[in-house]
Amino acid sequence: MSSSRQAQLNELNKKMLACNKCVLRETCTQVVPGEGSAEAEIMFIGEGPGKDEDKQGLPFVGAAGKFLNEMLGIINLKREDIYIANVVKCRPPANRDPLPEEVETCWPWLEQQINAINPKLIVTLGRHSLERFLPGQKISQAHGKALRRNMPEIGTRTFYALYHPAAALYNGSMREVLISDFKKIPKVVEEVKKSKNEIASNTPGVEPEEDNQESLF
Ligand code: URA
Numbered sequence: 001m002s003s004s005r006q007a008q009l010n011e012l013n014k015k016m017l018a019c020n021k022c023v024l025r026e027t028c029t030q031v032v033p034g035e036g037s038a039e040a041e042i043m044f045i046g047e048g049p050g051k052d053e054d055k056q057g058l059p060f061v062g063a064a065g066k067f068l069n070e071m072l073g074i075i076n077l078k079r080e081d082i083y084i085a086n087v088v089k090c091r092p093p094a095n096r097d098p099l100p101e102e103v104e105t106c107w108p109w110l111e112q113q114i115n116a117i118n119p120k121l122i123v124t125l126g127r128h129s130l131e132r133f134l135p136g137q138k139i140s141q142a143h144g145k146a147l148r149r150n151m152p153e154i155g156t157r158t159f160y161a162l163y164h165p166a167a168a169l170y171n172g173s174m175r176e177v178l179i180s181d182f183k184k185i186p187k188v189v190e191e192v193k194k195s196k197n198e199i200a201s202n203t204p205g206v207e208p209e210e211d212n213q214e215s216l217f
Helices: 004-017 052-054 063-074 099-118 127-133 165-169 173-184 185-202
Strands: 040-045 084-085 120-126 146-151 155-162
Touching: 040 127, 052 155, 063 155, 063 173, 063 185, 084 099, 099 127, 099 173, 120 185, 127 146, 127 155, 146 185, 155 173, 165 173, 173 185
Parallel strands: 040 084, 040 120, 120 155
Antiparallel strands: 146 155
C-alpha cells in the first residue's frame, strides 16, 4: 500500500513529467523528477541532471552518482533510504549551469517535494543547491555545517552543505573533505532529532526563535 507521502509524490511526478514551463524542456530528453523513499529522513538536493540522468530519467546515476552511493555505503545507507532530487529537473544543454530564472521556474516542484517528504535534514550538493536555500553562503565556508533557516514555502528546515560529488571526484583534497563531511551526516540527523525533542518537551507547541543561517552543531 502506498503511503500518503508516496501518493503525493506520485501525483507530483506526473505533473513534473508534463512540465514545459522553461526552455530546458526543449533540449533535454526527459524530465528527471527525483528518486528514493517518500519517508526519507534525509533529502539530498543536487544541481540538475547530466547526460546519464537525462538518458535514464533518474538522478545521480553517472560517475557522481556512483561516488555518492559509495559515500552512502560508508554511513550504512542505501539509495532506497534517502530521497534525491535536483534544483532543476531538466538537463541544461551541455551541462551548463542552470540559470537563475530556470531555478526559480523549477522551484515550486522542489518546494512540493520537500513538503511531501518532510525530511529531517536537507543535504545540499554543490553551490547551486546551497545558493537556492542559503543565498550568499560560500560553499568553502558552509560545507560540513548544519544551518537552520525559515523559508515561507517550506518552513523551518535544517540544511547541511556538501561539496558536489562531481567536483570532488577528481580533486584529491576536496574529495577528502567531502568524505569527512559526509561521515558526519548521521550525527547531524541525531542532533536535529534531539533538538526537536528538546523543543517538544520544553515548550509544548512552541517553536523556538530560529537562528537564521547560523551554524547549529
Ligand atoms: N549532478 C547533479 O547535480 N545531479 C544529478 O542528478 C547528476 C549529477
